[in-house]
Amino acid sequence: MSVIDASIREDFPVLTQEVNGHPLVYFDNAATTQKPRTVLEAVQRYYEHDNANVHRGIHELSNRATAAYEAARERVAQFINAPDRADVIFTRGTTESINLVAATWGDANLQTGDVILLTEMEHHSNLVPWQLLAHRTGAELRFIPVTGDEGVLDLANIDTLLEGVKILALTHISNALGTINPVRDLCSTAKAIGALCLVDAAQSAGHLPLDVQAIGCDFLACSGHKLCGPTGIGVLYAQSHLQKVMPPYQGGGEMISKVEFQVSEFNVPPHRFEAGTPNIAGAVGLHAALDYLDGIGLQAIGQHSFELAHYAKERLAEFDGIRFFGPTTEHAGVVSFVLPEVHALDLATMADQQGVAIRIGHHCTQPLHEKFGVPATARASFYCYNTRDEVDFFIEVMQKIIKLIR
Amino acid sequence: MSATGHSIDELVGNFELLGDWESRFAYLIDLGKELTPFDPVDRCDQNRVHGCQAQVWLKIESVDDGRINIVADSDAFIVKGLIVVLLAIYSGKTSEEVLAIDGQAQLDRLQLASHLSPTRKNGLYAMVQRVRELAELEKAI
Structure with a gap:
């Protein structure tokens, strides 16, 4: 029981x-999941007491908002056992996290003939961004098949499927089937041939303990709202060495270090990938949600x-x-x-x-x-x-x- | 009078007599069962109305004296019931009459809105749009 x-x-x-x-x-x-009172109160408290824009502010409220935002980043890193809090990029959610990888790492690294390996059970958010990328770069999409109604991955031909693969992107838990995929084994198999791995953890974050180092993935995407947090805040875990060579995603404030009329220099990761004022209250709410879930276990x-x-x-x-x-x-x-x-x-x-x-x-x-x-x-x-x-x-x-x- | 033999006034009158959701839906489902299912060949992309969460197919059966007889089908019972309502409003009318009808106002008379999600209302709207498009085409002939 x-x-x-x-x-x-x-x-x-x-x-x-x-x-x-x-x-x-x-x-x-x-x-989406419902929100516990502690999350609602954290968001409310943030707006009632600490609301200001983050980073570079000199005044007290900006310092508090920055501290709260960065504390949330630290908390997420701890929640997924990321080696460093700089590995955590805040996004709008899983969809944006995956689009970010496809648009930055993907555009910079894929070309005609490269293979993107997905599975037949992917949510559209882990399919369409790769279709767009394939269209832009000439890369090919390939799919690990799903067996009949029991909906598990058929890995019989995984070695053949992995030929020429540059990135494997798969869901941890299927939203349509409830299948829990062997992400750890698959990441290790993919890495053995030099491919990168992205895990769509939208359905697993908040449902089982996550450990990106144990899984061995290069990227992991999840959403706050599916684990008792607010909507509009999500996470992309991306290994620091990859972030350093990934071009920017969107341009704007926060993501730059120096701007001239013709050219700009970009901020260090993860801020390079967080253009504009971020969802600070969302991050604060997410922090409270993670505390709540860890409290239950x-x-x-x-x-x-x-x-x-x-x-x-x-x-x-x-x-x-x-x-x-x-x-x-x-x-x-x-x-x-x-x-x-x-x-x-x-x-x-x-x-x-x-x-x-x-x-x-x-x-x-x-x-x-x-x-x-x-x-x-x-x-x-x-x-x-x-x-x-x-x-x-x-x-x-x-x-x-x-x-x-x- | 539509192919299923109901007028909208009759349907509105019957719905008014029904109290709770169960009897309203039971009636809607029974109405849907009166529809003659399409042959598989007519359950095609050309007849498909998109925008409904269920699959819906709709086409002109015949035009007699300028009166357009519409038939439609769906794979969901509640939608079939709604199709009967829709045909009661629109079928057997001339294209001018179809285009003059305020479909929303007619549907509102059934007071079903509280039982139908906005997504489904969009589906109904998609069906109304298709009927109006077909009437426009007929008018142009």
Whole structure:
């Protein structure tokens, strides 16, 4: 049984509401998580007491804002076990982090004939930036296949797939399937042939302990809002030696050291990649979120979400003909499925009438859904504040909906 | 009167009698079941209406005396029900009549808005747009 007590729900003000006359059951955590009071208070406190622009300010508030922003960087470095806080670049989120790598490292290093290796289960945010890069540079995209409905990577031909690969970019946990990929092994295999590795940790950060040094990746991207932090703040971990040779991403303030009318010299990393006033309050909120999650324990959070997903699958198996997508044994807190004769859209619309929030569609993994031959799946995704009682209620709701439809 | 034999006034009247969401959706789903499914060949890209979270196909079945008979299909039941509503508003009308209809105002009469997400309302809007485009084309012939 889970070690997380349901009393932590009290930390999340949003969860106390009713939706359509029913207590909110929020099962859309793979899209975004709810925010604990400590995060909301940290953001509020920052704006009430310390708000100023960061870096180069001489006055007290600017010093405080700078200290808070850089303390958040330090905290992120600690959270992912980065060797140095300068390895942490703040971005808007995972999507921007990946775009940054594709646009800077990618444009500077790839040419016709080079290969970018992805997997068939990538979120569009770890696919489209590479498509754009391939289009610009003439590089080729290649994909590690996904086995049938159980949705794990087929690594039988990995050696052939790795031929000519300059960068391997893959998701740690699939948002559509809950698959936990062997990123450590794959990074080590890719590095053996001299390729770089980027890990999309959007779904794993905040769900299991992350250690970039143990994983052995060169880049790691994640979002604050998927781990109890604010929206609009994200992280790119990039090894310092790579940052030093990466050209700038966007131009503007903060990222320069000297500007003349015709040319500029650029600031040292990571500031070189943070043009303009950053999301300072977001970083402060992210800091509070990481403290909150470490207070509960990431092992416990991962275990709790897995147990709920496992239980949900057990209960959902009661429905005749249900088809699950994703691994049966080890997986994250995600359950994706389709029911015969019941469109996921009908299901989600009527679930919402009873206060249950689930997501439907292709979950930004359209090519994967094409492969499965289904236009849309329904997805319930869990987090630390969800309970077995909520899963039971969801099952009751589903029973009611199916009765209405059939 | 549309191909499914309902007028919008009749549908509005029936919806008014229904209280909770369950009976409203049950009615919508039953309406959807009245639609004749498209042949696979008609479930094609040309007839596809994009902008809905479900798949929707819509085409002109025939034009009699300038009156455009529209048929449509979807893979989701609630959407099929909404299609019946849409056809009650638009099908069997001349292109001038179609273009003169305030579709939003007609849909609002059903008071379904609180049950439908903005994404779905965009989907409905996409269907209305397609009907209007087809009417424009007919008018130009």
